[in-house]
Amino acid sequence: MTILLLAGSGEAKEIATGLAALNLPAIASLAGATRAPKQLDIAMRIGGFGGADGFRRYLANAGIRAVIDATHPYATQITNRTAKICAEIGLPYLHVLRAPWVTQAGDDWTEIAREEDAAALIPKGSTVFLGTGRQTLDRFSGLIGCRVICRQIDPPTAPFPFEGGEFLIGRPPFPVAREKLIFAQLGIDWIVVKNAGGHASATKLTAARELGIPVLMIARPASPVAMRVDNPVDALTWAQSL
Numbered sequence: 001m002t003i004l005l006l007a008g009s010g011e012a013k014e015i016a017t018g019l020a021a022l023n024l025p026a027i028a029s030l031a032g033a034t035r036a037p038k039q040l041d042i043a044m045r046i047g048g049f050g051g052a053d054g055f056r057r058y059l060a061n062a063g064i065r066a067v068i069d070a071t072h073p074y075a076t077q078i079t080n081r082t083a084k085i086c087a088e089i090g091l092p093y094l095h096v097l098r099a100p101w102v103t104q105a106g107d108d109w110t111e112i113a114r115e116e117d118a119a120a121l122i123p124k125g126s127t128v129f130l131g132t133g134r135q136t137l138d139r140f141s142g143l144i145g146c147r148v149i150c151r152q153i154d155p156p157t158a159p160f161p162f163e164g165g166e167f168l169i170g171r172p173p174f175p176v177a178r179e180k181l182i183f184a185q186l187g188i189d190w191i192v193v194k195n196a197g198g199h200a201s202a203t204k205l206t207a208a209r210e211l212g213i214p215v216l217m218i219a220r221p222a223s224p225v226a227m228r229v230d231n232p233v234d235a236l237t238w239a240q241s242l
């Protein structure tokens with residue numbers, strides 16, 4: 001019987017490595033959002049399951065005995081659906097959710113509930129750095145009269161969805177010094193990010209703090225009622241206890 005690891009975060013990579021080291025049969029699932037994902041240390045499948053029914057079929061056909069959901073904190077559809085289905089069919093489910101970032105002295109953050117709220121706070125003529133990914137880009141179309149720069153890993157396959165926008169291609173890691181250089185060279189006035197948490201992508205917040213750039217922080221979505229840990233070590237302890 002196999003553990004299904006819903007991947008798509010740094011934690012998922014660590015959990016995959018740990019599951020392999022523990023010799024626990026497991027398969028990692030990626031949505032297919034990144035064009036050339038790195039091979040994890042366990043078997044992988046790539047692409048959606050085909051909705052809730054497809055997911056139920058997959059669980060049965062693949063002999064899944066438990067699910068570790070280590071998707072991104074803002075991947076709400078997959079998390080809510082998986083928690084619900086696992087509860088319905090009595091399949092052990094663990095949500096791995098890293099702690100959100102919190103402000104430090106020198107930060108200038110404003111929390112917003114939705115991407116669309118950015119337009120009311122960012123003045124016309126600003127240069128805006130979006131660290132929010134391309135999937136939600138059209139929600140920023142109210143930023144009229146701004147230069148909007150969206151960083152993404154893969155080269156774009158479609159034009160920017162609104163006027164004044166441009167893509168910046170970059171693959172992490174982004175050390176603080178590099179972030180500061182990029183923000184200074186681009187003349188960034190505002191940064192918009194999701195409260196993803198974790199160390200790897202906190203560098204842009206450190207850079208913002210050190211450069212005195214204000215940040216709009218999109219609030220964390222609500223999480224389902226479920227068994228939850230905030231780190232890979234605890235997730236592996238849970239997997240061993242099954």
Ligand SMILES: NC(=O)c1ccc[n+]([C@@H]2O[C@H](COP(=O)([O-])OP(=O)(O)OC[C@H]3O[C@@H](n4cnc5c(N)ncnc54)[C@H](OP(=O)(O)O)[C@@H]3O)[C@@H](O)[C@H]2O)c1
Pocket residue numbers: 006007008009029030031033046047048049050051052054055070071072074075076077078079132133135194
């Ligand atoms: N949202 C973000 O800001 C963000 C940032 C970085 C990485 N990611 C990662 O990118 C992926 C997609 O994120 P999202 O926000 O678009 O997800 P989402 O809105 O929660 O899910 C949309 C659909 O994508 C498919 N899907 C999502 N995660 C999957 C996985 N691990 N394996 C197989 N199918 C998956 C499912 O399709 P079906 O209905 O066909 O099963 C799901 O219904 C996630 O794995 C997430 O961890 C997201």
